[in-house]
Amino acid sequence: QVQLVESGGGVVQPGGSLRLSCAASGFTFSSYGIHWVRQAPGKGLEWVALIRFDGSNKYFADSVKGRFTISRDNSKNTLYLQMNSLRAEDTAVYYCAKENGWEGDIGYGINVWGQGTTVTVSS
């Protein structure tokens, strides 16, 4: 069964840090790019970051550039999102999501989504 399971969400004060994890199973993790997509309460989806299948390149939305980093451990089938200097506007459900395109192909749809983990930034 193809699956992504996020963890690590919680409540953090403004300026604080949090690391999200995403455990993958049921597919060849090392062959696909993985995205983080977030959804603020009552709002739409926002693309946050992408890491290529081999971890060679990483890309970020302007709203998180310089504050968030993304990494992966293909030996553990796990993805990470390190979030620093958190702001109230980072409050959202964060989804780990698998790129449909093979290896370096990006933009071919997101065909597997995790259940999401909630991050709340509040004092």
Place this chain on the structure above:
Amino acid sequence: QSALTQPASVSGSPGQSITISCTGTSSDVGSYNLVSWYQQHPGKAPKLMIYEVNKRPSEVSNRFSGSKSGNTASLTISGLQAEDEADYYCCSYAGSTNLVFGGGTKLTVL
């Protein structure tokens, strides 16, 4: 990167067809045949309905179809059913390995 523009809401009666538009720019929708559509029910994760403008995953009903003309993509749902009531989001590749989503459209089945 600005969000793609979708109508806030659309509605239709069971059995009818509806179309949701998604307007971008020549830097995203207009430049790439890499538009996807997602259905999201309340409290659930999004589900891929259409990719590469008009391709449908095998598990998605053929009542769902996609198209594109210039900077505008469209999702059409025919034979509306009660379970189609959900939020729908378009998404486009925007170059430099970035993705951009639309603001979302709430579909109400009357």
